Amino acid sequence: MTMNRRTFSGVSLAALLARTGSLRAADETPRRGGTLVVNLEPEPSSFLFNSNTAGILAAQVVEGLVEYDESFKPVPALAESWEQSPDGKTITFHLRRGVSWHDGKPFTAADVQYTVLEVIKKVNPRAGTAYRAVEAVDTPDSHTAIFRLSEPSPAIWAVLSSAEAPILPRHLYEGTPPLANPWNSKLVGTGPFVFKEWVRGDYVLVERNPTYWRKDRPYLDRIRFRTIPDPGARAAALETGEVHYAPFSAVPPSDVDRLRKLSNLVVETRGYGTFVPAFFFEFNLDRPQFRDKHVRAAFAHAIDRQALADRVWFGLAKPATGPIPSAHAELYTADVTQYPFDLKKAEALLDEAGLPRDAEGVRLRVNHYTMPYGDLFKRAGEFLRESLKQVGIDLQLVNLDLAPFLRQIYGERNFDTYSTYYNSSADPQIGVLRRYWSKAILKGVAWSNGPGYSNPEADRLIETSFTENDPAKRRALLVELQKIAQDDLPSINLLELQHFSIVSSRVRGLSTVRDGHSKALRDVWLVR
Amino acid sequence: MSSFETTGLGRFTRDRGAVVAGIGLSVAIVLAICAPLLFKTDAFAMVGKPFLWPGVDPRFPLGTDMFGRDILTGIVYGARISLLVGLTAATISTAVGIAVGVVSGYFGGWIDHLLMRLTELFQTMPPLVFVVTIVAILQPSIFSIVVAIGFTSWTQTARLIRAETLRIRESEFVRAAFALGLSPVRIVVKHVLLNAVSPAIVTGTILAGSAILTEAALSFLGLGDPNVMSWGSMIGAGRQVLRTAWYIAAIPGVAIVLTVLAITALGSGLNFFLNPRAAD
Numbered sequence: 001m002t003m004n005r006r007t008f009s010g011v012s013l014a015a016l017l018a019r020t021g022s023l024r025a026a027d028e029t030p031r032r033g034g035t036l037v038v039n040l041e042p043e044p045s046s047f048l049f050n051s052n053t054a055g056i057l058a059a060q061v062v063e064g065l066v067e068y069d070e071s072f073k074p075v076p077a078l079a080e081s082w083e084q085s086p087d088g089k090t091i092t093f094h095l096r097r098g099v100s101w102h103d104g105k106p107f108t109a110a111d112v113q114y115t116v117l118e119v120i121k122k123v124n125p126r127a128g129t130a131y132r133a134v135e136a137v138d139t140p141d142s143h144t145a146i147f148r149l150s151e152p153s154p155a156i157w158a159v160l161s162s163a164e165a166p167i168l169p170r171h172l173y174e175g176t177p178p179l180a181n182p183w184n185s186k187l188v189g190t191g192p193f194v195f196k197e198w199v200r201g202d203y204v205l206v207e208r209n210p211t212y213w214r215k216d217r218p219y220l221d222r223i224r225f226r227t228i229p230d231p232g233a234r235a236a237a238l239e240t241g242e243v244h245y246a247p248f249s250a251v252p253p254s255d256v257d258r259l260r261k262l263s264n265l266v267v268e269t270r271g272y273g274t275f276v277p278a279f280f281f282e283f284n285l286d287r288p289q290f291r292d293k294h295v296r297a298a299f300a301h302a303i304d305r306q307a308l309a310d311r312v313w314f315g316l317a318k319p320a321t322g323p324i325p326s327a328h329a330e331l332y333t334a335d336v337t338q339y340p341f342d343l344k345k346a347e348a349l350l351d352e353a354g355l356p357r358d359a360e361g362v363r364l365r366v367n368h369y370t371m372p373y374g375d376l377f378k379r380a381g382e383f384l385r386e387s388l389k390q391v392g393i394d395l396q397l398v399n400l401d402l403a404p405f406l407r408q409i410y411g412e413r414n415f416d417t418y419s420t421y422y423n424s425s426a427d428p429q430i431g432v433l434r435r436y437w438s439k440a441i442l443k444g445v446a447w448s449n450g451p452g453y454s455n456p457e458a459d460r461l462i463e464t465s466f467t468e469n470d471p472a473k474r475r476a477l478l479v480e481l482q483k484i485a486q487d488d489l490p491s492i493n494l495l496e497l498q499h500f501s502i503v504s505s506r507v508r509g510l511s512t513v514r515d516g517h518s519k520a521l522r523d524v525w526l527v528r
Numbered sequence: 529m530s531s532f533e534t535t536g537l538g539r540f541t542r543d544r545g546a547v548v549a550g551i552g553l554s555v556a557i558v559l560a561i562c563a564p565l566l567f568k569t570d571a572f573a574m575v576g577k578p579f580l581w582p583g584v585d586p587r588f589p590l591g592t593d594m595f596g597r598d599i600l601t602g603i604v605y606g607a608r609i610s611l612l613v614g615l616t617a618a619t620i621s622t623a624v625g626i627a628v629g630v631v632s633g634y635f636g637g638w639i640d641h642l643l644m645r646l647t648e649l650f651q652t653m654p655p656l657v658f659v660v661t662i663v664a665i666l667q668p669s670i671f672s673i674v675v676a677i678g679f680t681s682w683t684q685t686a687r688l689i690r691a692e693t694l695r696i697r698e699s700e701f702v703r704a705a706f707a708l709g710l711s712p713v714r715i716v717v718k719h720v721l722l723n724a725v726s727p728a729i730v731t732g733t734i735l736a737g738s739a740i741l742t743e744a745a746l747s748f749l750g751l752g753d754p755n756v757m758s759w760g761s762m763i764g765a766g767r768q769v770l771r772t773a774w775y776i777a778a779i780p781g782v783a784i785v786l787t788v789l790a791i792t793a794l795g796s797g798l799n800f801f802l803n804p805r806a807a808d
Contacts, residue, residue: 254594254768311578311595370754375768378750383595385755386572397754399668 028508034526035222036507039234039246043201043227046184048166052248052275055163057225059520060206061102062166062189065093065112070513072273072330074160078107078167078190079145088152088469095143099213101169102194109139114170116147119178126430127164130155133467152469158427162191163274163518192218192522201227218522219509231255238265244504244526247517251502253314253376264505269316271516272499273327277421278320278432281384281492282450284415289364293489294349300339300492301346302391303384309495312379316500320493322482323432325424327496327514330471333479336486346391355392363392366416369409372402380419406446413443413452421497422447426515428478429466436485437462453490539800546797549790556787560607571605571757572597579773593762593776594769602757603783609758610787613674613743618736620678625685626721626728632686633693634716644690651683659742663751670753673746677739685731692724726802733795737788744784759784 044054047061065082066074074082079093099107121131133153138146147156159165167190172183187195192214193206204225208218226243228234235251237243241264251259260267281299283290290296305319321334355363370381378399385395395417400408409415425431434440434447438454461481468474486493501517503510509523510516541547559566569575574596575588582591582599590599632643650658659676666672696702697720705715746752747760748767759780766777 252768255771258772311574375750375764378754379595379765381754382572383574386574386595389572399750399754401664 030219030525032219033221036220037243038225039243039250040225047187048184055518058166059162060193061187061191061195062162063191064161064165066160068515072514089149091147093145099190102188107190108142109145111170112145113137113139115168120165123178127159130159151467154469155427155429192520219525238502244507247501249499253316266503268501268503269498270512273514274426276325276327276424277497278325278424279421279495279497281419283417285451292353294353296489298346298349301342303387304341305494308383316498317495320496323485323493324428325496331478333482336483357392362394365394368395369398369415369418371420372405410446411444433462451490458484540797543797543800545793549793553790556607559604563604567601571602590779602762605757606759609756610740614736614740616674617677617739618732621682621735622685622732625682626689628686629689630693633690647683647686655680668751677742681735689724693720696720696723730795730799733791737791
């Protein structure tokens with residue numbers, strides 16, 4: 001079979017793109033060198049636990065004990081191997097030898113001990129809960145770290161990578177409050193890139209680590225993380241090739257279709273499985289009009305979630321079937337009560353609930369607080385209002401800024417309904433379960449159990465799952481919880497929002513696995 | 529010699545722009561009032577396919593937006609809000625401005641001093657920032673927007689009326705009225721105010737135009753009343769898709785331009801109508 005090389009690679013690349021949307025073409029040899037320009041928005045204020053974009057920055061410089069593969073199984077990073085005792089209360093990590101910090105000091109088990117006990121457990125706002133059970137980290141020798149847990153904590157296996165548990169140099173952090181340490185803005189790590197320079201409001205520059213323990217990595221000489229606050233300017237910078245990679249939905253969804261049609265850009269939606277914003281509609285269960293489950297079900301039947309995904313998010317979202325996003329395949333189930341779009345059913349339910357239409361055709365007047373995260377959520381509020389109007393529910397929208405929104409909803413609990421999203425995170429224990437746990441009804445705590453939902457059976461399932469070490473049994477508990485959540489319907493699970501990256505067609509080697517967006521860019525290279 | 533009425537109207541009708549503007553605005557007001565009779569659905573109803581360009585579907589002569597909402601319905605309902613905000617806010621600010629100006633100019637002394645320092649205080653703050661702050665504190669609604677615009681844009685009128693009052697106060701007929709022993713209230717209302725009111729009305733039309741623009745800016749920034757359709761919020765929504773469906777932002781933009789132009793033209797016509805000297 002003879003085929004001109006150019007035609008061949010063109011065809012195979014097109015075929016690959018068509019089949020998998022992959023950014024990697026198998027027949028190409030990686031090219032060394034060059035500077036990758038990445039847009040990060042918003043600009044983080046430090047490397048540590050600061051925002052989703054801070055995580056991307058940190059991942060280049062620091063590393064976790066493990067990384068995750070395609071099926072979200074841990075694979076070696078700073079730890080070469082590990083074993084867990086049958087009761088789940090002892091985890092032993094055998095650390096990699098010959099690794100040094102960017103300042104030349106050797107990496108040892110003391111760094112792991114310090115980071116886990118003093119940093120992750122105490123100041124990581126998300127993954128801290130999974131580390132609560134870690135009581136001690138023993139270091140019998142300089143390259144063994146043994147986690148001693150008071151009870152099993154299966155969620156810890158989802159938060160061992162640099163995204164949630166970056167291992168920090170003890171010699172630079174010890175004795176200071178970790179979040180106030182000046183090294184947070186000029187991080188020293190063991191990772192593939194070395195921090196070089198941060199010009200606030202402009203860019204962060206990292207350079208290849210010449211002594212990186214993984215031979216022949218990274219390919220790139222430099223990564224420049226640029227801040228471009230205006231979405232129009234961001235789109236233009238991507239179009240002209242000035243920026244090669246923009247993670248975390250850098251342009252409005254309405255602009256994506258246009259960019260998708262350009263030959264020099266690719267829109268990548270994979271790699272965000274640990275960062276699925278689950279968008280939902282919450283009822284204040286303290287309000288008498290929402291005590292009746294049939295009224296809540298009527299709301300659910302009146303909302304066409306596919307249309308919401310298509311019209312507000314331009315298809316960059318899909319209807320949610322329950323509280324746990326489908327990306328968490330090992331815990332997700334679709335086999336739960338669904339509330340399909342059905343206006344007649346919604347009207348019938350409201351009639352049965354004793355809520356007839358008045359002279360103006362209105363059955364129920366309720367307020368609705370929209371999520372204060374920009375235009376999309378205001379548009380979503382308008383969509384919800386129009387949907388519910390069709391069945392005689394008058395939704396009065398209230399748009400507030402973030403601080404008054406949090407005060408109104410979680411502080412004073414003075415609302416009828418609101419909509420918001422919570423990030424599913426690496427494990428539902430971090431991002432989902434608090435919505436259904438009665439102990440998360442915490443007046444004054446932002447993003448807690450807003451509806452005030454309380455069901456002893458749900459509590460039991462959630463609390464048992466915290467320490468259930470057998471994956472199959474843990475799944476059974478959380479499947480049961482998903483069923484209860486959809487039956488009781490304290491809140492309507494509307495959509496799984498889809499983050500996306502915009503990538504230049506010159507970029508190769510970008511990870512598309514579940515936590516791909518938060519990985520180091522050490523395998524990335526640029527085609528000429 | 530013909531009466532003041534006829535010459536005034538005569539001067540007004542000689543200003544073609546003002547006549548056209550007056551007719552256009554009247555039509556807009558009638559349409560805005562009759563909106564619920566003209567359209568079966570309200571402006572937020574998702575009635576058609578999204579992104580229909582103007583003229584593609586005869587049911588939606590101005591097209592539909594990203595939700596499939598009829599833009600024509602939105603424009604007509606938006607006119608209600610723009611005109612309502614424009615007229616009410618202008619009325620409030622003119623009333624406040626006249627009151628402050630007359631009291632300040634007529635009584636003088638420490639009252640004048642106090643009121644003018646207050647006016648300066650309001651003038652030193654950028655009006656849009658001031659309005660944004662008030663609306664953010666009060667929660668965005670038509671009421672809070674009208675109040676915010678009304679109570680931040682009266683300074684110009686106050687200054688103007690104060691100057692007029694100072695001039696009229698010294699005129700002979702006011703001195704005569706004073707000598708006859710008329711009460712200050714009567715002198716202010718009958719003699720000062722009546723003579724100072726025409727510049728206030730002309731200024732009021734300009735304020736109405738700028739109030740419409742301010743409301744549009746607020747809605748564009750997402751600080752409008754989310755429960756009513758306004759031109760500013762239509763532009764704000766259309767901005768998202770400006771590069772693919774520019775008509776969604778452009779049509780309400782044209783509506784704002786035409787309305788504010790018409791109001792300004794009407795103001796200049798009113799100036800001819802009310803001020804005999806302006807005709808020369």
